[in-house]
Amino acid sequence: xxxxxxxxxxxxxxxxxxxxxxxxxxxxxxxxxxxxxxxxxxxxxxxxxxxxxxxxxxxxxxxxxxxxxxxxxxxxxxxxxxxxxxxxxxxxxxxxxxxxxxxxxxxxxxxxxxxxxxxxxxxxxxxxxxxxxxxxxxxxxxxxxxxxxxxxxxxxxxxxxxxxxxxxxxxxxxxxxxxxxxxxxxxxxxxxxxxxxxxxxxxxxxxxxxxxxxxxxxxxxxxxxxxxxxxxxxxxxxxxxxxxxxxxxxxxxxxxxxxxxxxxxxxxxxxxxxxxxxxxxxxxxxxxxxxxxxxxxxxxxxxxxxxxxxxxxxxxxxxxxxxxxxxxxxxxxxxxxxxxxxxxxxxxxxxxxxxxxxxxxxxxxxxxxxxxxxxxxx
Amino acid sequence: xxxxxxxxxxxxxxxxxxxxxxxxxxxxxxxxxxxxxxxxxxxxxxxxxxxxxxxxxxxxxxxxxxxxxxxxxxxxxxxxxxxxxxxxxxxxxxxxxxxxxxxxxxxxxxxxxxxxxxxxxxxxxxxxxxxxxxxxxxxxxxxxxxxxxxxxxxxxxxxxxxxxxxxxxxxxxxxxxxxxxxxxxxxxxxxxxxxxxxxxxxxxxxxxxxxxxxxxxxxxxxxxxxxxxxxxxxxxxxxxxxxxxxxxxxxxxxxxxxxxxxxxxxxxxxxxxxxxxxxxxxxxxxxxxxxxxxxxxxxxxxxxxxxxxxxxxxxxxxxxxxxxxxxxxxxxxxxxxxxxxxxxxxxxxxxxxxxxxxxxxxxxxxxxxxxxxxxxxx
Numbered sequence: 238x239x240x241x242x243x244x245x246x247x248x249x250x251x252x253x254x255x256x257x258x259x260x261x262x263x264x265x266x267x268x269x270x271x272x273x274x275x276x277x278x279x280x281x282x283x284x285x286x287x288x289x290x291x292x293x294x295x296x297x298x299x300x301x302x303x304x305x306x307x308x309x310x311x312x313x314x315x316x317x318x319x320x321x322x323x324x325x326x327x328x329x330x331x332x333x334x335x336x337x338x339x340x341x342x343x344x345x346x347x348x349x350x351x352x353x354x355x356x357x358x359x360x361x362x363x364x365x366x367x368x369x370x371x372x373x374x375x376x377x378x379x380x381x382x383x384x385x386x387x388x389x390x391x392x393x394x395x396x397x398x399x400x401x402x403x404x405x406x407x408x409x410x411x412x413x414x415x416x417x418x419x420x421x422x423x424x425x426x427x428x429x430x431x432x433x434x435x436x437x438x439x440x441x442x443x444x445x446x447x448x449x450x451x452x453x454x455x456x457x458x459x460x461x462x463x464x465x466x467x468x469x470x471x472x473x474x475x476x477x478x479x480x481x482x483x484x485x486x487x488x489x490x491x492x493x494x495x496x497x498x499x500x501x502x503x504x505x506x507x508x509x510x511x512x513x514x515x516x517x518x519x520x521x522x523x524x525x526x527x528x529x530x531x532x533x534x535x536x537x538x539x540x541x542x543x544x545x546x547x548x549x550x551x552x553x554x555x556x557x558x559x560x561x562x563x564x565x566x567x568x569x570x571x572x573x574x575x576x577x578x579x580x581x582x583x584x585x586x587x588x589x590x591x592x593x594x595x596x597x598x599x600x601x602x603x604x605x606x607x608x609x610x611x612x613x614x615x
Numbered sequence: 616x617x618x619x620x621x622x623x624x625x626x627x628x629x630x631x632x633x634x635x636x637x638x639x640x641x642x643x644x645x646x647x648x649x650x651x652x653x654x655x656x657x658x659x660x661x662x663x664x665x666x667x668x669x670x671x672x673x674x675x676x677x678x679x680x681x682x683x684x685x686x687x688x689x690x691x692x693x694x695x696x697x698x699x700x701x702x703x704x705x706x707x708x709x710x711x712x713x714x715x716x717x718x719x720x721x722x723x724x725x726x727x728x729x730x731x732x733x734x735x736x737x738x739x740x741x742x743x744x745x746x747x748x749x750x751x752x753x754x755x756x757x758x759x760x761x762x763x764x765x766x767x768x769x770x771x772x773x774x775x776x777x778x779x780x781x782x783x784x785x786x787x788x789x790x791x792x793x794x795x796x797x798x799x800x801x802x803x804x805x806x807x808x809x810x811x812x813x814x815x816x817x818x819x820x821x822x823x824x825x826x827x828x829x830x831x832x833x834x835x836x837x838x839x840x841x842x843x844x845x846x847x848x849x850x851x852x853x854x855x856x857x858x859x860x861x862x863x864x865x866x867x868x869x870x871x872x873x874x875x876x877x878x879x880x881x882x883x884x885x886x887x888x889x890x891x892x893x894x895x896x897x898x899x900x901x902x903x904x905x906x907x908x909x910x911x912x913x914x915x916x917x918x919x920x921x922x923x924x925x926x927x928x929x930x931x932x933x934x935x936x937x938x939x940x941x942x943x944x945x946x947x948x949x950x951x952x953x954x955x956x957x958x959x960x961x962x963x964x965x966x967x968x969x970x971x972x973x974x975x976x977x978x979x980x981x982x983x984x985x986x987x988x989x990x991x992x993x
Contacts, residue, residue: 322892327888347931348892350927511726517700517703551725551727
C-alpha cells in the first residue's frame with residue numbers, strides 16, 4: 238500500500254470517522270482507524286461497535302487530484318496517534334506507505350514517522366444493509382428533527398429503550414418521539430417515499446448526537462436505510478451506521494392531553510430568559526424547580542425560592558391568557574430545553590391543572606410538541 | 616445602601632474581582648464579593664486570602680453617568696450567585712438596594728431578586744501598603760515579563776519558594792527568575808526609578824498568572840509597590856494585591872554556563888514544530904523525551920522512539936552550527952515552553968556537552984535566557 242494525499246482532505250475525513258472511535262472500547266482493534274486504498278480512492282472507517290462511520294476520499298474531485306495511488310492495500314492505524322500526527326505534519330503533501338506487512342511510514346516534508354499498524358483483515362466488517370427500505374431527508378431538516386427530540390431521551394440506563402428516539406412511520410408521516418418519563422418531545426414530519434414495511438425503530442440518542450455533528454447545514458439529501466438491527470445514514474461521502482435499540486418503545490400518544498383548562502400564548506424567548514434567571518435560585522436538591530402563576534391582566538409570574546440564599550420573582554406580559562387561574566411548578570431545565578426546541582417564536586402552552594402534564598407548541602404549527610410533567614410543591 | 620448602575624460596567628468590574636474568589640476557601644466570607652458604595656462610586660473587592668483584587672467604578676466617566684447613588688453603604692454578596700444574576704438580568708439598568716440590614720434587592724426590568732447578604736464589617740481589611748517603594752512598568756511589558764518566566768515555576772509544593780518567580784532589583788535592572796530545578800527562565804529588564812531598599816522578593820506564580828489575565832495589552836503604566844509581605848499592582852481602576860512567598864530563593868546565576876562547546880543558530884518556529892511532532896511518539900513514562908543530534912552540513916536531527924508505537928525522525932537546516940558534534944536528549948515539554956517564551960525569532964542554543972545544562976536565547980538580545988537540563992538516555 239502506498240499513496241500520496243492532500244493533508245487537509247485526509248484531516249477532514251479523519252475528523253468524521255474519529256467521532257465513532259472511543260478510547261473506552263474493549264475491542265483493541267477498534268482503537269484504530271481502517272484505511273482501505275483502491276484505485277478509486279481512500280476509504281477511512283472508525284467504529285465503537287455501536288456506531289460505525291465510513292468516509293470515502295476520491296482520487297479526483299471537481300477536476301482536482303486529491304490522491305495519487307502507487308499501490309492499493311489496507312492497514313489499521315492507532316486512531317488518536319494517527320490523527321495527531323496528520324494534524325501536525327509540516328506540509329500539505331502526505332505520503333503513506335506500508336512495507337513488510339504492518340510497517341507504516343508517514344512522510345511529509347523532512348518529517349518521517351514510522352508506525353506499527355494492525356492487520357486490516359482483523360477489523361470488523363460493516364453491517365450488511367440492503368437498500369430496499371430507503372428514504373431521504375434534507376440534511377438541515379434531519380438536523381432540526383434530531384435537535385428537537387434527542388435532548389429528551391433518558392440518560393439513565395434503567396429502561397434502556399428510553400435512551401433512544403423512537404422513529405415511527407405512519408403513512409407519509411415520520412413521527413419522532415423521545416421521553417425520559419418526566420417529559421416528552423415529539424416531532425412530526427411529512428415525507429415522500431417512506432417505506433411501508435417498517436413501522437417503528439428506536440435509534441440511540443448518542444448515535445443521533447454524533448450524526449448531528451457530522452451533518453452540515455445544507456439541503457443535500459441524506460439517504461436513510463432502516464433494517465431490523467441497524468440504521469444507515471448516507472451522505473455524499475460519508476456512511477453512518479448505528480445499531481438500533483431492542484425492546485418495545487412505550488405507547489406515548491395516550492399521555493398527551495387533548496382537553497385543557499388554561500391556555501397561554503407567550504413569547505418563547507422572554508419566558509426562556511425569565512426561567513433561566515429564576516433557576517439561578519432554584520435549589521439544586523429540588524431538581525431546579527420554578528413556580529409559574531397566572532395573574533390578572535394577561536400577566537404571569539415566574540418565581541423561585543431558596544430559603545438559604547434568597548428568592549426571585551418576575552412578571553411577564555403574555556399575548557393571550559384564557560381559562561382557569563393556575564399555579565404550577567416544574568423543572569426549569571425541562572422547560573428551558575422544551576422552549577429551546579421550539580426556538581424563539583411565540584409559544585402556546587396548554588395546561589390541564591397543576592397536577593397534570595402540560596404541552597408546549599409553536600403558534601405557527603403542530604409539528605413540534607413538547608410535554609412536561611409538573612412537580613408537586615404547593 | 617441603594618444605587619443604580621450600568622449592568623455592563625458592573626459586569627466588567629465583577630469579571631476582574633471574581634478572578635480572586637475561590638470556591639475552595641476555608642473562610643466563608645471570602646466566597647462573597649464586598650460592595651462598598653460611597654458618593655464617589657462603587658468599589659468591588661474579591662479575595663482568596665493570597666490574592667486580593669479591588670476595582671473601582673466611578674459615578675461618572677468621560678462625561679457618562681455610570682452610577683446613580685441614592686444611599687451609601689456596604690454589603691457582601693455570594694460571589695458566584697451575584698455574578699450569575701447580574702449576567703442574566705434583562706436590562707442594562709440595575710438597581711441594588713439593601714434594606715433591614717442584610718436584605719439585598721437586585722432589580723432590572725420586571726425581574727427582582729432578593730438575596731441575603733453578609734455583614735461587610737466581617738470582610739478582611741486590605742493589606743496596608745505604603746507607597747514609598749513604588750515603580751512602574753507598562754502593562755504590555757509586564758505581561759511579557761510574566762509570560763516569559765512564570766511557566767517555569769515548580770508545580771510541586773516540595774520546595775514552596777520555587778512555586779514563585781524571584782524578582783530581584785540590581786541597580787536599574789529588574790531580574791525575574793523562575794526555576795523548577797529542571798529548567799530555568801530568566802528575564803532582565805532595564806527600568807527607571809527602581810527602589811533601592813528592596814533587593815529580592817518571590818511572587819507566587821499563581822498570582823502572576825491571574826494578574827496577566829487582568830492586564831490589557833496597553834502601554835498604560837502599572838504601578839508596583841513591594842513591601843515585606845505583599846506586592847501591589849495598580850492600574851487605573853484595579854488594585855491587585857498578592858502575598859509574597861517566604862524563604863530564601865536559591866542563588867541561580869552560578870547554574871548558567873558561560874563556556875560552550877556547541878553553538879547553534881536556528882529558526883525557533885521550525886524547531887518548535889519539529890519537537891511538537893517528535894513529542895507525539897515520545898513515551899509518556901519517559902517524561903516526553905526527544906533526541907537532538909548535530910549532523911554534517913548545518914543540519915540537526917530531532918528524533919523520538921517508542922518501542923510499542925513507532926518512531927519519528929526529522930532533519931532541520933540550521934542557520935549556523937559551530938563546535939563539537941553533539942547528541943543530547945531533553946524534555947520536549949521544557950524545550951517547547953522555552954521556545955515559546957523566546958517567541959518565533961531565530962534562536963541561539965549553546966551546549967556544553969550531553970550531560971550539562973544548555974541555554975537558549977534570541978539572536979537579537981540577551982534579555983531572555985532559558986536554561987534546560989538534559990536527560991540521560993544514551
